[in-house]
Amino acid sequence: MKPLPGFRDFLPEDCAFRNAIFATWREVCRRYGFVEWDGPVLEPTELLQKKSGPEIVSQLFNFTDKGEREVTLRPELTPTLARVVAAHAREFRKPLKWFSIPQCFRYEKKQRGRLREHFQLNCDLIGDDSLGADVEIIALAIDLLRGLGFTPNDFVVRLSDRAFWTDLLTAENVPNERWTELLQAIDKSEREPREKTAEKLGSLGEPVFKVLDGGGRSEKLEQLVQKLAQRGLADFAKIDLSIVRGLAYYTGVVFEIFDRKGELRAIAGGGRYDKLIAQLSDNAVSLPAVGFAMGDVVLGELIKGNPVAAQQLDEFVRRESALDLYLVIAKEERRADAMRQLQQLRDAGWRVDYPMAAAKVGKQFQTAESLGARATLLYGDEWPAVKLKTLQSREEVLLPNEEIVQRIRALLAA
Amino acid sequence: MKPLPGFRDFLPEDCAFRNAIFATWREVCRRYGFVEWDGPVLEPTELLQKKSGPEIVSQLFNFTDKGEREVTLRPELTPTLARVVAAHAREFRKPLKWFSIPQCFRYEKKQRGRLREHFQLNCDLIGDDSLGADVEIIALAIDLLRGLGFTPNDFVVRLSDRAFWTDLLTAENVPNERWTELLQAIDKSEREPREKTAEKLGSLGEPVFKVLDGGGRSEKLEQLVQKLAQRGLADFAKIDLSIVRGLAYYTGVVFEIFDRKGELRAIAGGGRYDKLIAQLSDNAVSLPAVGFAMGDVVLGELIKGNPVAAQQLDEFVRRESALDLYLVIAKEERRADAMRQLQQLRDAGWRVDYPMAAAKVGKQFQTAESLGARATLLYGDEWPAVKLKTLQSREEVLLPNEEIVQRIRALLAA
Numbered sequence: 001m002k003p004l005p006g007f008r009d010f011l012p013e014d015c016a017f018r019n020a021i022f023a024t025w026r027e028v029c030r031r032y033g034f035v036e037w038d039g040p041v042l043e044p045t046e047l048l049q050k051k052s053g054p055e056i057v058s059q060l061f062n063f064t065d066k067g068e069r070e071v072t073l074r075p076e077l078t079p080t081l082a083r084v085v086a087a088h089a090r091e092f093r094k095p096l097k098w099f100s101i102p103q104c105f106r107y108e109k110k111q112r113g114r115l116r117e118h119f120q121l122n123c124d125l126i127g128d129d130s131l132g133a134d135v136e137i138i139a140l141a142i143d144l145l146r147g148l149g150f151t152p153n154d155f156v157v158r159l160s161d162r163a164f165w166t167d168l169l170t171a172e173n174v175p176n177e178r179w180t181e182l183l184q185a186i187d188k189s190e191r192e193p194r195e196k197t198a199e200k201l202g203s204l205g206e207p208v209f210k211v212l213d214g215g216g217r218s219e220k221l222e223q224l225v226q227k228l229a230q231r232g233l234a235d236f237a238k239i240d241l242s243i244v245r246g247l248a249y250y251t252g253v254v255f256e257i258f259d260r261k262g263e264l265r266a267i268a269g270g271g272r273y274d275k276l277i278a279q280l281s282d283n284a285v286s287l288p289a290v291g292f293a294m295g296d297v298v299l300g301e302l303i304k305g306n307p308v309a310a311q312q313l314d315e316f317v318r319r320e321s322a323l324d325l326y327l328v329i330a331k332e333e334r335r336a337d338a339m340r341q342l343q344q345l346r347d348a349g350w351r352v353d354y355p356m357a358a359a360k361v362g363k364q365f366q367t368a369e370s371l372g373a374r375a376t377l378l379y380g381d382e383w384p385a386v387k388l389k390t391l392q393s394r395e396e397v398l399l400p401n402e403e404i405v406q407r408i409r410a411l412l413a414a
Numbered sequence: 415m416k417p418l419p420g421f422r423d424f425l426p427e428d429c430a431f432r433n434a435i436f437a438t439w440r441e442v443c444r445r446y447g448f449v450e451w452d453g454p455v456l457e458p459t460e461l462l463q464k465k466s467g468p469e470i471v472s473q474l475f476n477f478t479d480k481g482e483r484e485v486t487l488r489p490e491l492t493p494t495l496a497r498v499v500a501a502h503a504r505e506f507r508k509p510l511k512w513f514s515i516p517q518c519f520r521y522e523k524k525q526r527g528r529l530r531e532h533f534q535l536n537c538d539l540i541g542d543d544s545l546g547a548d549v550e551i552i553a554l555a556i557d558l559l560r561g562l563g564f565t566p567n568d569f570v571v572r573l574s575d576r577a578f579w580t581d582l583l584t585a586e587n588v589p590n591e592r593w594t595e596l597l598q599a600i601d602k603s604e605r606e607p608r609e610k611t612a613e614k615l616g617s618l619g620e621p622v623f624k625v626l627d628g629g630g631r632s633e634k635l636e637q638l639v640q641k642l643a644q645r646g647l648a649d650f651a652k653i654d655l656s657i658v659r660g661l662a663y664y665t666g667v668v669f670e671i672f673d674r675k676g677e678l679r680a681i682a683g684g685g686r687y688d689k690l691i692a693q694l695s696d697n698a699v700s701l702p703a704v705g706f707a708m709g710d711v712v713l714g715e716l717i718k719g720n721p722v723a724a725q726q727l728d729e730f731v732r733r734e735s736a737l738d739l740y741l742v743i744a745k746e747e748r749r750a751d752a753m754r755q756l757q758q759l760r761d762a763g764w765r766v767d768y769p770m771a772a773a774k775v776g777k778q779f780q781t782a783e784s785l786g787a788r789a790t791l792l793y794g795d796e797w798p799a800v801k802l803k804t805l806q807s808r809e810e811v812l813l814p815n816e817e818i819v820q821r822i823r824a825l826l827a828a
Contacts, residue, residue: 001461001497001694004485007454009498011505012512015450031760033737033767033785036429040421040531041455041517042487047415063477066521071418073456083415084423091425093784095770098426103455107480117454128770136770143760230750231757280415323447336644343645346445346557353447356509356542356550370507371447 006116016317018119021148021296021303022101023316025121028147032140034097034123039080041103045070047079047280061107061116073105076293077122078249078273079280085126085289086281094127094287115297124291129274131220134253135227137290141257141268142228142236144294149309152235154302155267157257159225160243162250162271164218168211172204180248186212187244216241224253245269249276253290259302267302268294318372324412326368327354330361330380338379341386341404348405350412374412377404420530430731432533435562435710435717436515437730439535442561446554448511448537453494455517459484461493461694475521475530487519490707491536492663492687493694499540499703500695508541508701529711538705543688545634548667549641551704555671555682556642556650558708563723566649568716569681571671573639574657576664576685578632582625586618594662600626601658630655638667659683663690667704673716681716682708732786738826740782741768744775744794752793755800755818762819764826788826791818 003009010018026036045062062072074080077100085096100122107116123140125133138157145155165186169179185200186208198205210216221239228234245254254271258264270292278286303309325345327338338354345352353371355364361378368376369391378387386404388411389396399407417423424432440450459476476486488494491514499510514536521530537554539547552571559569579600583593599614600622612619624630635653642648651669659668668685672678684706692700717723739759741752752768759766767785769778775792782790783805792801800818802825803810813821 001501003454003497004456004458004483005481007456009454009494009501010452011498011502012449012451015452015514018452019450030735031763031765033765035426035735036433037426038424038429038432040417040423042418042421042531044418061479063479065475065477067419069418080423083417084425087415088425093781097767100429117456130770132770139757227753230753232754233757321444321449339641339644340646343553343647349445351445351447353511356544356546367507 004116006114008115008117016321017300017313018296020313020316020320021299022119023320024147025099025101025144025294028144029099029121029123029140031143032097032136034099034140036100037084037098038100038102039074039077039084041074042071043074043080043083045072047083048072048075050280059106059108061105074102075104075106076247077102077104077120078124078247078276078291078293081122081124081126081291082277082280082289085287086277086285089277089285089287095133096124096126098126099123119296121294121296122291123270123293124289126277126289126291127287128290129272129288131223131227131253133288133290134224134272135231137270137292138224138237138255139228139231139233141255141270141292141294142233145257145267148299148303149312150302150306153260154306154309155236155257155259157237157255158240158243159221159237159253159255160239160241161218161221161252162244162254163220163252164216164241165244168207169204172207174204183244184246186242187246190242211241220253245271249273249279251275255292257294263305264298264301267298268292321372322351323353323368323371323373324350324375325352325408326364326371326373326376327352328361328364328368328376328378328380329355329358330364330378331383332358334379334383337383337401338377341377341401344405345408348409350408375408377408418530420528422529422531430735431714431727432710434727434730434734435713436533437734438561439513439515439558439708442558443513443535443537443554446511446550446557448513448554450514451498451512452514452516453488453491453498455488456485457488457494457497459486461497462486462489464694473520473522475519488516489518489520490661491516491518491534492538492661492690492705492707495536495538495540495705496691496694496703499701500691500699503691503699503701509547510538510540512540513537533710535708535710536705537684537707538703540691540703540705541701542704543686543702545638545641545667547702548638548686548704549645551684551706552638552651552669553642553645553647555669555684555706555708556647559671559681562713562717563726564716564720567674568720568723569650569671569673571651571669572654572657573635573651573667573669574653574655575632575635575666576658576668577634577666578630578655579658582621583618586621588618597658598660600656601660604656625655634667659685663687663693665689669706671708677719678712678715681712682706735786736765737767737782737785737787738764738789739766739822740778740785740787740790741766742775742778742782742790742792742794743769743772744778744792745797746772748793748797751797751815752791755791755815758819759822762823764822789822791822 060072065071104120105117125137189197228237243256250271251274252272256269257267272290274288329335329338376389384401385398386401474486479485518534519531539551603611642651657670664685665688666686670683671681686704688702743749743752790803798815799812800815
């Protein structure tokens with residue numbers, strides 16, 4: 001009995017790892033004034049097909065429901081965001097700063113290590129078309145990774161501009177219906193032999209290769225880097241016009257974040273999509289927007305491969321999950337007394353566990369150690385006093401049971 | 415453009431409400447030494463059909479995937495738990511104390527207010543067949559609601575025992591294949607006219623009604639109440655043998671939690687399922703288990719209808735989401751300086767926002783108020799000093815900009 005191919009079980013250790021990433025994401029987003037929202041895991045297929053590029057559509061995890069609706073397990077959150085914002089735009093002060101951590105899905109041919117689900121932080125800034133908004137969203141992406149312990153030696157944000165390329169296509173008189181295909185050829189140029197890209201580009205090869213070989217200049221992107229420099233974040237970014245992004249809806253600045261070693265797929269990617277909300281609401285609402293997504297799978301690999309980040313995450317997990325106290329029941333006659341105090345100790349906010357069944361004292365101490373308890377309380381011959389033992393220092397102290405809650409508070413705080 | 419019928423969008427306010435419930439659930443579970451895990455949102459239909467009662471199966475949100483697999487959006491987590499525990503049992507010290515907050519799904523005819531998805535806290539204690547384990551799990555269910563601000567005046571745990579009823583069926587020589595049908599008739603007796611139940615029960619009517627009318631006694635349940643009393647929790651529980659639970663896999667103590675006013679559906683329900691893990695693993699692993707689930711929808715209604723719980727939750731949401739500082743940029747020439755400090759302030763862990771575009775000072779203060787900021791920092795003529803204003807007290811103080819981080823730390827702590 002296994003999970004479906006491409007789906008993960010999260011055993012407690014995996015879940016703690018995942019939750020530590022989520023907690024850092026939430027914490028950093030809130031520092032930026034972003035608020036959390038969420039949408040349905042299932043959406044009408046039409047919402048996704050109309051608005052996404054063909055790459056996404058061919059991998060949809062879609063089906064017909066019992067009510068004959070064409071539905072899809074969301075492959076990304078942006079179409080849902082556009083739907084929700086278009087429906088509720090008037091209720092909120094602009095700009096919106098929204099984040100979400102949806103689980104997203106795709107159905108593609110099974111490949112080594114490729115999952116069919118992942119969790120994806122989405123951050124979007126809606127209602128502001130300035131370069132300042134692009135800077136704020138890119139700074140957030142950088143700080144999310146800094147918050148996990150990474151430095152400029154670990155990752156780089158590659159900055160580009162979709163408008164730079166569509167301007168070039170316009171200048172070269174390329175008909176609009178060929179844009180998607182050509183932009184994808186540019187997007188893939190880094191991963192394909194030059195001849196193959198040249199073949200796809202045809203007469204456009206010359207001007208495009210000139211840019212890709214370093215002959216392009218974007219004043220907008222230079223300004224963007226300068227504004228990141230004001231915040232002390234320029235070391236994390238570089239202009240790289242070969243970034244185009246697969247999705248069709250981007251309209252301006254786009255970016256992707258990669259590990260410096262170049263061993264992993266993109267850690268995050270995003271950009272400006274000023275027309276999507278209008279498009280999805282049949283022009284009832286028009287709001288500029290910029291955002292990005294960061295998945296948990298590649299990020300998890302990056303953390304596990306980085307000693308500093310891995311240790312920081314481990315410490316977070318330990319803080320979150322370690323027990324405060326383990327009750328050692330040395331005499332079964334004391335179990336009822338221990339259970340009474342158990343409730344008081346938990347009511348005081350501490351994490352407390354105990355043996356369900358009678359067990360030897362030595363075994364109970366072993367359990368306390370293996371659960372990571374900070375201290376034990378022993379209920380035995382000393383009753384009505386209780387023996388408190390701090391497991392790290394091995395110090396023991398005898399406490400009258402009616403003073404336990406207040407005495408333990410002092411000891412655990414120390 | 416709307417979400418699919420029965421699916422919810424979570425706007426920031428809804429999401430904060432949901433997250434406050436989740437945070438309380440996590441906090442209380444950890445006090446009990448429970449650790450979080452999770453399973454896939456999609457499972458093979460076979461896993462769910464084989465192990466669940468017929469009520470669940472008729473409402474499955476199931477479909478055929480592109481690989482011709484019969485799959486289902488999980489209606490509950492227990493079959494997944496049994497699958498995961500059976501596969502990994504040897505890796506963990508028993509008993510396991512595991513919780514999870516899955517989103518669960520069902521597909522049923524659309525009804526007023528009935529959703530097709532909800533979030534559901536699941537808590538399970540695996541590997542201990544003692545009554546003490548039942549007590550621990552029921553105490554946890556009670557403390558989860560106490561943690562949200564509820565008292566014995568607000569809810570009651572109705573305790574019953576599936577074994578009590580199967581013993582009775584055995585004593586009455588009822589053939590095994592009729593058990594499910596008869597147990598369901600008893601389960602529904604409270605909501606149906608007595609004649610209808612009598613008709614379903616046939617010759618079993620007399621002994622069953624004797625019990626339902628108060629003539630049944632369960633020593634096990636009396637012990638259970640006594641053990642809850644040791645923890646000071648007896649006021650939250652009462653024995654009520656009319657509780658049977660719809661799912662087929664329960665084997666012992668079962669319970670449901672209801673609001674005292676009797677206005678809502680069950681807030682939570684669960685019980686002992688000692689044979690499910692063996693059944694799902696073809697007897698490779700056999701572990702007794704007890705657990706329960708608590709959904710977010712009924713609980714949300716209960717909170718919103720209770721002033722104490724609603725206020726406690728509101729305060730939690732405010733603590734989680736309020737801004738610390740809003741930067742007022744009185745002179746655009748100071749924007750670059752403000753952006754530099756923005757980064758330092760956020761790096762210090764504070765939640766800081768600012769205007770993306772130039773705006774009048776009065777409007778900026780309004781925005782600061784509406785975002786719930788505790789204080790503003792004004793960048794204007796006073797530069798290189800910055801004016802800090804505490805919004806509640808209206809106190810203002812002029813700070814040299816290089817001292818800001820440390821000075822604000824003291825002021826915000828006060």
